[in-house]
Amino acid sequence: MTDNRRDLLLFAGLGVLFAIIFYTQGTAYSLRVTVEALCYAMIAFGLSLQWGTAGLFNVGIMGFIAAGAFASLFVTFPVNQAFWDSEGPAMLGDVLVKVAIGAAAVFAASRSGKIGLPKPLVTFLTLVTLAVAYLVVSASLDPTARYIEREAGFVGGLGLPVYFGWAAAGIVAGAIAWVVGKICLGLRSDYLAIATLGIAQIIKTFLKNADWLTRGTQTVSPLPWPVPGAAEVGFTAARASYLVLTAVMLVIVYMLLQRVYHAPWGRMMRAIRDNEDAASAMGKDVTKRRLEIFVFGCVLMGIGGATLIHFNTIFDPNGFVDLNHTFLIWVMVILGGPGNNRGAIFGALLVYVIWTMSEPVTLVIFDYIRTIGRDMFGWQAPADLNSRALAMRVFVIGLTITMVLRFAPKGVIPERLSRKA
Amino acid sequence: MSLLEIRNLHAGYGQMTILKGIDMTLEAGEIGVIVGPNGAGKSTTLKAIFGMLNITEGSIHFDGHDITGISPEKLAAHKIAMVPQEHNVFATLTVHENLEMGAYTRRDDYSRVMDEVYEIFPPLKDKRRQAAGELSGGQRQMVAFGRALMIEPKLILLDEPTAGLSPMYMSEIFDRVIAINKLGVTVAMVEQNAKQALAIAHKGFVLANGQNSYTDTGRALLDNPEVAKSFLGG
Amino acid sequence: MNELVFFINKGILAGAIIGSIYALGAIGVTLIFGILRFAHFAHGDMMTLGAFIAYVLAAALAAAGFAGPLPIAMMVLPIVMILTAGISIGIDRTFYQPLRRSGAKGIVLVMASIGVTLMLQGLIRLFAGPSSRELYFNEPKDIFRIEVPGANQMITVTEPQLALFIVTLISVIALHYFLSRSRLGKAMRAVSDNPSLAQVTGISIETVVRATWIIGGGLAALAGTMLALDVSLKPDLSFNILLPIFAATIVGGIGQPYGAIAGGFVVGYAETLAVFNWSVLLRPIARWTDNAFEVPASLAIVPTDYKLMVPFVLLILILIYRPTGIFKGRVL
Numbered sequence A: 001m002t003d004n005r006r007d008l009l010l011f012a013g014l015g016v017l018f019a020i021i022f023y024t025q026g027t028a029y030s031l032r033v034t035v036e037a038l039c040y041a042m043i044a045f046g047l048s049l050q051w052g053t054a055g056l057f058n059v060g061i062m063g064f065i066a067a068g069a070f071a072s073l074f075v076t077f078p079v080n081q082a083f084w085d086s087e088g089p090a091m092l093g094d095v096l097v098k099v100a101i102g103a104a105a106v107f108a109a110s111r112s113g114k115i116g117l118p119k120p121l122v123t124f125l126t127l128v129t130l131a132v133a134y135l136v137v138s139a140s141l142d143p144t145a146r147y148i149e150r151e152a153g154f155v156g157g158l159g160l161p162v163y164f165g166w167a168a169a170g171i172v173a174g175a176i177a178w179v180v181g182k183i184c185l186g187l188r189s190d191y192l193a194i195a196t197l198g199i200a201q202i203i204k205t206f207l208k209n210a211d212w213l214t215r216g217t218q219t220v221s222p223l224p225w226p227v228p229g230a231a232e233v234g235f236t237a238a239r240a241s242y243l244v245l246t247a248v249m250l251v252i253v254y255m256l257l258q259r260v261y262h263a264p265w266g267r268m269m270r271a272i273r274d275n276e277d278a279a280s281a282m283g284k285d286v287t288k289r290r291l292e293i294f295v296f297g298c299v300l301m302g303i304g305g306a307t308l309i310h311f312n313t314i315f316d317p318n319g320f321v322d323l324n325h326t327f328l329i330w331v332m333v334i335l336g337g338p339g340n341n342r343g344a345i346f347g348a349l350l351v352y353v354i355w356t357m358s359e360p361v362t363l364v365i366f367d368y369i370r371t372i373g374r375d376m377f378g379w380q381a382p383a384d385l386n387s388r389a390l391a392m393r394v395f396v397i398g399l400t401i402t403m404v405l406r407f408a409p410k411g412v413i414p415e416r417l418s419r420k421a
Numbered sequence B: 001m002s003l004l005e006i007r008n009l010h011a012g013y014g015q016m017t018i019l020k021g022i023d024m025t026l027e028a029g030e031i032g033v034i035v036g037p038n039g040a041g042k043s044t045t046l047k048a049i050f051g052m053l054n055i056t057e058g059s060i061h062f063d064g065h066d067i068t069g070i071s072p073e074k075l076a077a078h079k080i081a082m083v084p085q086e087h088n089v090f091a092t093l094t095v096h097e098n099l100e101m102g103a104y105t106r107r108d109d110y111s112r113v114m115d116e117v118y119e120i121f122p123p124l125k126d127k128r129r130q131a132a133g134e135l136s137g138g139q140r141q142m143v144a145f146g147r148a149l150m151i152e153p154k155l156i157l158l159d160e161p162t163a164g165l166s167p168m169y170m171s172e173i174f175d176r177v178i179a180i181n182k183l184g185v186t187v188a189m190v191e192q193n194a195k196q197a198l199a200i201a202h203k204g205f206v207l208a209n210g211q212n213s214y215t216d217t218g219r220a221l222l223d224n225p226e227v228a229k230s231f232l233g234g
Numbered sequence C: 001m002n003e004l005v006f007f008i009n010k011g012i013l014a015g016a017i018i019g020s021i022y023a024l025g026a027i028g029v030t031l032i033f034g035i036l037r038f039a040h041f042a043h044g045d046m047m048t049l050g051a052f053i054a055y056v057l058a059a060a061l062a063a064a065g066f067a068g069p070l071p072i073a074m075m076v077l078p079i080v081m082i083l084t085a086g087i088s089i090g091i092d093r094t095f096y097q098p099l100r101r102s103g104a105k106g107i108v109l110v111m112a113s114i115g116v117t118l119m120l121q122g123l124i125r126l127f128a129g130p131s132s133r134e135l136y137f138n139e140p141k142d143i144f145r146i147e148v149p150g151a152n153q154m155i156t157v158t159e160p161q162l163a164l165f166i167v168t169l170i171s172v173i174a175l176h177y178f179l180s181r182s183r184l185g186k187a188m189r190a191v192s193d194n195p196s197l198a199q200v201t202g203i204s205i206e207t208v209v210r211a212t213w214i215i216g217g218g219l220a221a222l223a224g225t226m227l228a229l230d231v232s233l234k235p236d237l238s239f240n241i242l243l244p245i246f247a248a249t250i251v252g253g254i255g256q257p258y259g260a261i262a263g264g265f266v267v268g269y270a271e272t273l274a275v276f277n278w279s280v281l282l283r284p285i286a287r288w289t290d291n292a293f294e295v296p297a298s299l300a301i302v303p304t305d306y307k308l309m310v311p312f313v314l315l316i317l318i319l320i321y322r323p324t325g326i327f328k329g330r331v332l
């Protein structure tokens, strides 16, 4: 029970911190920070599940957030009539048919071993089919993309309610995770790390450059809100109801995760995580379990990403950066306590507040440095000192990661195995 | 004074204690054989002597020096060598390079020792430029022995040198062990083939559950009906 | 003929240049992977760090009026390599060694190296700012041209590119002799092959680890500086260079230095040829065949913006079909 009391104390401290923020920074701003922190907590749940429960090393969180955000944008943004009135849908349909045929052909080629073809030939056929499919699809996508951009700007959305968008966010992120996991989860965790890092960069590149689909760097806004907006009920009430919504979602997910955690299934996963030998002895079954966890974790990341961008009402591919959307979340989870859902929430809320506060604080500190340097040493600070100053935050994130790993590998709220095991 | 003296050794992996009081002494020039059921802690004992484990209690003395928990790098200076149970050659290095690595801690000219090793294991001489991983199981075992002999050890620890080998190779390996011993090297050997091994042993140690069950001369253990019943398969 | 010259310049030479950079980076990553058993995520920023040190030294010397037969940044390379190697060892001592000692799993080291890479990024951007910089200080960038009969364009190689080829060649040969002839080099291979046996054999793991960082750090500094000389010093390269280097490492086979070299060139060429505009080569063929087919204005397999996809796809394919890589490395 002392554990529970300790947790309570920590969360109480956190509550005080938030109270201070509400008191000093004003309600509207504080509500924003709180909502964003809760969105981050949702994402942190995903990572805590993957890393804490199964030891899966995902450094592509940003990609899953971005994918989820885009999926939600596509589903919820108002319909672009100009696009639907043009040739665009037909041309795009044509491309999609080619994608489907190509995928089917590649799949068939990869399974041609079943009819007795030797393995090298199967590999060769698969690769050739893949190359041909890629060339055909990209050859027909290019003109389509250019046509859409010229005639309609971009494809727009489907105009569905936000909840559909969030569901889609989870599905898309999960689907990408399934493919990545299928390839990498049988291998050692380093490969998953490399692959997720890569997929995140590629998702971002795609979203940034596919102007026909996402408007690229021109950004898309305003995204619809799931709750009454500021125009209807006022600023504070709108944000407050968004806060309630995210909090409810978070509680539901928390309860779900707690059940999973204490189920035999969760215990088995932890056993596997802690003993690589046992894991490899169990072979295929383990890979399947890991895949489930990886996908589920990414679903949460996708949903978290969608809630985040809908709150800010803008979709900007350049806004997704490794630092804020991957490594910050790592800090939240390992600082909070990997493998402990309370730890994930605690870490997310605390780290997010520190993170948002650190920007003005850093700037103030560097302003002092600039002034003192000038007055005492006649130092002419570089013009881009502010952007350089913010690089210090990158440094601090890195330092925090290395220090936590070394001195507090279990985090603030460590995993508790002995009681329930 | 004995060459190797192990007193009341407690050791294990991390927090887990596997050895719970092992005693063992070997005189210079002897062959000592350790037998016992799987998981008894035979390999663990050798690893503990070789400074690869947490020793929580007890002591190991070698040739008058306290070597309890001393690192493997330093053991070479005391002229103790070990041949592990599995993965005991550098598979991607050539046979010759394997032997050179055996002499890694030596800064003097060891070409004479190298020639001697090739003399004891003639098949290796022809394969000196081949990767050790490409050799047959028996030849790999020779490479492993050869590598260990490069420091001209006073004591060599062998962990199941015949595991996985065909009977023909098995007796050949035992012959080599005797030959090495004749050169004046004290041998401590773990063996599954307890009967053959005890037959060439000056001393035998039967381990079970991380403790000594029986300690006697090899001959006496073979003749001991209790040992025969419970450990030597009748 | 002009088209062929264009292909040599923009395809063959460009591929060799970026391939050399990747190879130099991948050698370090593969050695670290083989000996320390973790994917070193800080390697990209280690390259940038090397280039940045070269920049600082060269700028200081240029300001002092120093001049020589080669660009200053090139002449300070040995010092830069030594400094970067020293910093690598320092980083290892501070951040990785304690984790190794406490028996942490490999993946924890991967995460620590991510922490290190962020720290390096932060520091480099704090001191260098976000903009890119030239490593030439009022020095001429010599260009060597080779005339091709029948073409009015010339094969061109710049001074840093030529230097890159030379230092890559020297490094590869030196590495080969080091690994196959020297006692320490063989010990490195032994540790990479079988660490527990190496320990039993009395090989000092810490010595080998130090050697690994010296080679890895030195080559990273070399690659980073040469890249910065050829193009410019970009402080935010990080993951964009890391991913192709990882791809090269895995394509070559983990723990295989020669594989890393091959992998570097495979990835370098794949990338270059994927974004190469093949229309250039098709046009003359169309001309000979009396324009039997129409050549589109641009016919790159992959748009330049998506260049990063090439190493990624290579990586995925190799993981699916041959996780050991072309040189039969280890599957971790």
Ligand SMILES: Nc1ncnc2c1ncn2[C@@H]1O[C@H](COP(=O)(O)OP(=O)(O)O)[C@@H](O)[C@H]1O
Residues within 6 Å of the ligand: B013, B016, B018, B036, B037, B038, B039, B040, B041, B042, B043, B044, B045
């Ligand atoms: N690396 C290890 N980590 C944890 N436990 C181990 C390790 N190696 C062996 N053990 C355990 O130590 C015990 C003794 O093993 P070992 O000495 O290898 O037995 P044997 O007598 O068959 O050689 C076994 O219960 C085994 O499970």
Ligand SMILES: [Mg+2]
Residues within 6 Å of the ligand: B042, B043, B044, B085, B160
């Ligand atoms: Mg054993």
